[in-house]
Amino acid sequence: MATVRETTYDLLRALGMTTVFGNPGSTEEPFLQDFPDDFRYVHALHEASAVAMADGYAQATGRPAHVNLHTAPGTGNGMGNLVTAWHNKTPLIVSAGQQTREMLLLEPRLASRHATELTQPYVKWSHEPARAQDIPAAFMRAYATATQPPTGPVFLSLPMDDWAQPAAGAPEVRTVATRYAPDPARLREFAARVAASRCPALVLGGAVDRAGAWPAAVALAKRLAAPVWAAPAPERAPFPEDHPHFRGVLPYAIGPLAEALAGHDTVLVVGAPVFRYYPHVPGDHLPAGARLLHVTDDPDETARAPVGDSLLADPGLALAALVELLPATDRPPPAPR
Template identity: 60%
Template sequence: MTDQSTVHSVTYDLLRTLKLTTVFGNPGSTEQTFLQDFPEDFSYVLALQEASVIAMADAFAQVTGRPALVNVHSSAGMGNAVGNLVAASHANTPLIVTSGQQHRELVIGEPYLGNREATTLPKPWVKWSYEPARAEDVPEAFMRAYAEALQPPAGPVYLSIPMDDWNRPLSGFDRVRTVSHRVAPDPQRLRGFADRISASRRPALVFGPEVDRSGGWDAAIALAEKLSARVYGAPLPDRAAFPEDHRLFGGPLGMSVKTISDRLAGHDLVVVIGAEVFRYYPYVPGDYLPDGTALLQITGDPAAAAAARVGDSLLGDPGLAIELLLDLVAEGSTRTAPEPMARPRELPQTPNSPLTPPEVYAALSRVRPADAVIVNESTSTMAQQLEWLPTTRTGSFFATASGGIGWGTPAAVGVALGDRDRGVVRPVVGLIGDGSFQYSVQAIWTAAQHDLPIVYVVMRNHEYSILKSFAVLEQTPGVPGLDLPGLDIASVARGFGCRAVEVKSGEDLEREFTAALSAGTTTVIVVPTQPQKAML
């Protein structure tokens, strides 16, 4: 390298200006010209596989509230990354994903490690996909990528950059821009929505992930209390948007068409804010809404509004919309307040061996710090987790938005790194199934290398319980590959540099979890459990 300005030096100056100084990646040969002479004021977070790279960056961006920069290897690395790119897309996470392309002079001949049809590979899971026509366009491509990723609805974007572009001379780039990332709802339509809400005799509120992402947690509580309305959790949420121990909270809405319709019976109006209408799975036929029930949706995502099967939609930032609604809706004091949700929380007098998931969560509930953040990928036990470990603070619950597994383990790393970046100290707890843990197990190496105080609680039930539950529901007996014998998770965790223990009782779990909170490193606690039939 010389003192002459290059595409490399100019782009890094732009990245500094945009505060994109943390790079999540796994380097390949076509990326080394981008990573050469890596500046001391930048941080490189190495993950051992690209799916982990994406999930870490996804959670980091969600926690910090700003776009994250990702670098993966050509088409092979991008292919590995796509599974968790789907989750980032559904979660509206602003990511700038980059990969190297072969040398421009070789591309026409389909060279080894060439990224064939590079801009097609990540579609449809990116908002914008681009390979600069000229080396001189690289900084401006990053500028547009930043704007595209951040503007609503936020989401991942992709840049493929030929490896020889970085050393090309370039005098500079001076067209740094800022962009808005919040859009207010149409005032007249919002006023009409407010009038319909005020006139409702028994409204229901469904708050979804967009509410938490837009900072609308406190406003959502105020709106529910002003309306004296029952609040339900959106189906298959990747963020919690309302305190799950609140007297107005009625639990999860359900997942299937029939379950959701049955749950909403008796409400004359359903107001869905910050969520799809609805995330359905599995298919159980029924009416989309009960007779006599109307639906209003407020979302910042035009695609979510267009895809809704029922109801009237309004586009706008959910946090802003809720704040405006607070001044527009009438007090609900004449309505009969909903009865608090029953929480039986029954446990056997004699502990089971192995423990059941409710017994695991009950033990954790006794030792979980109030400010702990939960990353959940124990898909068959999420209902029990909500019962025993309800989310009570904003930004304190994360799950995959795509339905695929392999996101949660690296996402916990991203949450912890995001907290460290913004100067927040709180425990990060990964609740992971033994099957899920295998998909991105290499992510715990990154956690150990960064001394992240994450506590993973891995429930070892020796099977894909969620798939066995679906097999019963869908009447598909004899499906192979649903059992998971022979996994020594604790030994694998130690091999990646983590502290690891196996526990068999609730008392042991409480003791080891408490010790893990002050261990100063990553701990994996393996808990043999009985399979749990999922509540579908």
């Protein structure tokens, strides 16, 4: 009968996740025992580096990455870069070793107390399986959770004596949707508002780049003859910075940001929160008379936005659809910076 470890490796192989980042310790040894020849282990010298490398790997490949950490101390060492991965919306499966189940009640050395709480609130899902046989299915759920929008890290705490246990069967390997299109009626409403605008501005965020939507963003900027800003503190470059429409990154404070957008009656924000401020410089969130339209695939971003009407959609699909719906303007393009 196949073991939990063998069944889990079979699942990871089927999901295309054959690279593991980590800095191993004793609680990870049972998982790494008999490491498959077709897998690659990327050995970091510190857990923070392991998480950072996995984050960069996932962003570069466009696929989820797996990073394996050492129980509570190793997870704690990686937390700073896990926070970064959360803000990057990087699909990561973070697994960590846990002490032997038979001793957890005693809280022995290297037991992770309240392990599923350790990474909160910077993961989409955190779980320690109730029994060894649930580990493979937990990885399947972790993969599905990490890769569906809004993408982000997930965490699994895995007792070290679980890996040699007999598996209860392999979980079904499933595919999940990673993008969703905008509601057609809501999209047409947004397009009509933008078309009626006297002087629109585009503000783009990292999700535009995650969607591979630079061409659609450039096409929309040209069609509207609109200046383009990057939203404050962008985690990725959302627009070519040498393009004549590009105006730079908006200020990180409430009052200065509104001042930078002065003169625009419609602000279309795509793929970014509204907005990621840092120093508290009070003021109005928008210039007087301006309205904001917000397109994102993250419902939490729309819920906490202080202003604006929202449209939930993959930013790339929404941008491409807006290009099709909006007529070309007769406004002159913005003057180069």
